[in-house]
Amino acid sequence: MHRVIALVLTALAGPALAEEVGRVGVDWTGNDVVIEAIADPKVSGVTCHIAYFERSVLDRLKQGNWFEDPSNAAIACQQTGPIELGTIARGPKGERVFSEGRSLVFKSLRVTRIYDEANRTLIYLSHANELIEGSAKMSISTVPVR
Helix, strand or coil: HHHHHHHHHHEEEEEEEEEEEEEEEECCCCCEEEEEEECCCCCEEEEEEEEECCCCCHHHHHHCCCCCCCCEEEEEEEEEEEEEECCCCCCCCCCCEEEEECEECEEEEEEEEEEECCEEEEEEEEEEEEECCCCCEEEEECCCCC
């Protein structure tokens, strides 16, 4: 019975929550690079770290764009315990692991997991989702499943 409850809760789990683990100031105006840890909610034993740029109030004033941060991000994922694949999407489109808004409405930073079953590798893709013109800014990290 406990296993059934755990499976139902895992299936209902939404995108992962991020925990800020670092913040590095990059200039005198207060712009920062933020580093967050994201545990994959459906694959135990895998943690990703994502780094992205967060604009300061001074930079927002200077740029004239109050409601948007840059889309680009870097990601690194690794095994942090025994890997257990839950009920993950196994198709080529994968599934969203994490999403965070980068503007008031139209842009989000996402992490998508794709399972390369032939090579027994989890692929984590960080990318921006933008309503207009999309975004080609992306980064990937892979974790072998042995």
